[in-house]
Amino acid sequence: MIGIIAAMEPELSEIREAMTDVSVRPVSGMDVCCGRIGDTEVAAAVCGIGKVAAALCAEAMILTFGVSHIINTGVAGALSPELHVLDIVVADGVVQHDFDLSPLGLAPGHIPAAGGIRIPCNTGLSGHIAKCAAERLSVGIHSGCVASGDQFICSAEEKERIRNRFSALCCEMEGGAIGEVCAMNGIPFTVLRAISDGADDGAPMSFEAFTVAAAHNSAAVLIAALRELPQKEFIKK
Numbered sequence: 001m002i003g004i005i006a007a008m009e010p011e012l013s014e015i016r017e018a019m020t021d022v023s024v025r026p027v028s029g030m031d032v033c034c035g036r037i038g039d040t041e042v043a044a045a046v047c048g049i050g051k052v053a054a055a056l057c058a059e060a061m062i063l064t065f066g067v068s069h070i071i072n073t074g075v076a077g078a079l080s081p082e083l084h085v086l087d088i089v090v091a092d093g094v095v096q097h098d099f100d101l102s103p104l105g106l107a108p109g110h111i112p113a114a115g116g117i118r119i120p121c122n123t124g125l126s127g128h129i130a131k132c133a134a135e136r137l138s139v140g141i142h143s144g145c146v147a148s149g150d151q152f153i154c155s156a157e158e159k160e161r162i163r164n165r166f167s168a169l170c171c172e173m174e175g176g177a178i179g180e181v182c183a184m185n186g187i188p189f190t191v192l193r194a195i196s197d198g199a200d201d202g203a204p205m206s207f208e209a210f211t212v213a214a215a216h217n218s219a220a221v222l223i224a225a226l227r228e229l230p231q232k233e234f235i236k237k
């Protein structure tokens with residue numbers, strides 16, 4: 001069973017609508033929606049915004065639902081000038097840009113529990129999703145680092161700081177925490193995001209205007225990827 005985690009309702013609604021044989025189980029204040037997309041069994045939930053909510057949801061999916069893989073999906077702010085609104089980013093790794101033990105001698109972003117700064121995503125899962133995205137959408141499809149933190153990034157300075165320090169393509173608020181939980185449990189994971197804004201001073205307005213359209217792109221890619229999940233590499237049930 002594959003766990004699907006989104007922070008906000010518009011990021012999950014189309015994915016839930018694509019599910020069949022649905023049953024809903026409440027866990028830790030979240031409704032986890034279990035069912036199938038194509039032949040793939042999925043457990044899907046809106047976790048709420050931020051790293052703690054995302055970590056809680058990932059841990060619940062692993063311990064209570066026994067998911068074999070987790071995919072975090074939704075929208076993100078662009079850090080790289082090569083990214084445009086509605087483009088797709090499939091993570092090859094995640095970082096937590098607000099994790100800072102530098103006064104204690106560790107590099108900014110170094111997470112002792114995760115053994116480093118960057119937590120790698122599952123290459124099979126990321127590659128399959130990127131391939132489905134390229135076949136399906138005419139927007140830019142990018143692969144790279146996704147930076148997470150408990151802040152909505154909306155300034156050129158902060159955006160540059162995160163991009164320069166972590167070489168990250170985009171920023172959001174959950175993927176890094178889900179990656180840490182998955183790494184600690186030995187669960188393969190990846191992050192799929194569509195760009196809603198430029199993480200600059202226009203970000204709040206752009207987020208308002210484009211979140212639904214961006215979430216439509218990430219949902220379309222994820223639904224196609226789950227329907228076409230290669231049987232050999234991934235456990236479908």
Ligand code: ADE
Nearest residue numbers: 075076077152153172199
């Ligand atoms: N999710 C979408 N846009 C974002 C931004 N600018 N900062 C953090 N998370 C986001």
